[in-house]
Amino acid sequence: MPGAFIKSIRSRIDARLSSYLAEKREFAARMGDSRATLVDAITELTMRGGKRLRPAVVYAAHSAVTGRDDIDAVIDVGASLELLQTYLLIHDDWMDEDSERRGGPTVHVALAREVGNAHLGNSLAILAGDLASTYAWDLLVQGARAAGRLDETIDAFRQMQEEVVLGQELDIRASLAVERMQDLKTGSYTVRGPLQIGALLGGADSDLIASLMKFGQPLGVAFQLRDDLLGTFGDPKATGKGRGGDLRKGRQNAIMLEAHRSLSRSQRSVLDRVFGRADATTDELEVATQMLIDSGVQARVEARLATLFHEAELALADPRLKEPGTSRLRELSVLIAQRDR
């Protein structure tokens, strides 16, 4: 059954996150805020869904390098990446003024409601992100130390964060360097970073890591293309975000890049009516979305995704990569390229 291993990783990661955050809640209540507002906000978002994709990537890379099927060895580091994700989502959602995430309110919206004051709620959200970042470091250090690989792992973890921030800057400034932005913002900490960290935990040398990057680089771009496709054409019930959100927000993404390349002037004017307009109606969004389908924009982005997926698959032929890791990596690439949320 494809992806069965992801379920067991997911439940192990959830259990670790749960026990870790309970510990931290106790510490915060004793040291700081007895209501533990920040830890509760972190817990709420972290435990409300999340695909746990990054821990699965860490596990698969570790397995492909060591030839072992050892979930224990990657739990803390996997949980660390989920907390890093929590930190980044909280800050990003505030920057993007998004109100929904994982089928519930974003953290800044929930906190502003709780304290009855927008700026205080926003400030608490930024602090919750800052706190989640220290938790991510904590679990990274614990996991890497237990594996005897602290020194090797730590730079990759940090570098990944530096890239994410630079990518996020390009994103909020609506940079037209869309592919660079996506590689920095998403590719780095969704695919390349977790692959590298999992491989380093398993003792990979730099040659083997370079080979894994030939798998991770195209797959990271494919992940983001799928994200962009879902952000425009996806089912809000599955994605947990409002439909057409990327269009309404005026997000420069792979769909818009393709639209700029290939649409006629009159087709573009249909897009212009909704792009970056918070007040666009559902009907107008529907018309624009349908036009992107009819004009072949969607199909061309899907085709590019398929090419990248194929490129990633080919990289798995490296004979130094071991089972069951190689199969796990293959299953993950299918999941990443074909997910519906």
Place this chain on the structure above:
Amino acid sequence: MPGAFIKSIRSRIDARLSSYLAEKREFAARMGDSRATLVDAITELTMRGGKRLRPAVVYAAHSAVTGRDDIDAVIDVGASLELLQTYLLIHDDWMDEDSERRGGPTVHVALAREVGNAHLGNSLAILAGDLASTYAWDLLVQGARAAGRLDETIDAFRQMQEEVVLGQELDIRASLAVERMQDLKTGSYTVRGPLQIGALLGGADSDLIASLMKFGQPLGVAFQLRDDLLGTFGDPKATGKGRGGDLRKGRQNAIMLEAHRSLSRSQRSVLDRVFGRADATTDELEVATQMLIDSGVQARVEARLATLFHEAELALADPRLKEPGTSRLRELSVLIAQRDR
């Protein structure tokens, strides 16, 4: 000449920060934003003043543990603490809606002006803080690794940040747990944390660190008391912040704590006219400040500071502490307790 060593540390730290940030600017311009907006904002604030007190504490603790006078050994870690400070100041200033810092505009104010959009400017400022945090980790790791003490140092560095965030939460919620808040928010990363990290870099065991904390704990509180005194009674030209800012902002601090304890009802009403009122006039602030002097509030806070200072001095009698470190620590405690900015 007391404090001469601080000048040489300051110039070494400034040089290291300067070269490190130039490297990072180059990386950011190549990878992300060619204008390097975030790195420039970080550089601007980091290089515009700053007492470099924390690096001096790291150096003195290292010297007290090793008996060596080795500035080289602590430069990267010291510079790391300055970048951590940059990160925290950027986020705090936005939360506090402060417009001045170190005699210039705060980062969110400068960036909002630059891009002509408040929310985008605020978002870029939060990102600049996030980026500075990754730089702080980078230099910490480089410095600790060079000293062969990565494993020992890393937890202290992380723990300190966790405490700072919990303390900042208490601060922005105007918690009445003022001493707890100040110990978490300021004591941790201004005195206790740098002492501990410097000592760990020098190879201290946990007993010796516990002994250094008997010096650092009261001194951390003393640092904050001086900060509170300067925030109410200080000269804006020296502090680089608006006079009476803490009163106007409605900041719960040691002055207010003492005022609550000892003022009469009519005296308190003078305070109430300015406390937390952005529209309080300079005259009203002057009257309230003078009342705090005449009623002995200022003198009682000064007396408590003197007691804490004395307590810290006594802790330096531990015979395991070595020269020239012990003298350096003593000079720093004088500077911390008596500074005018």
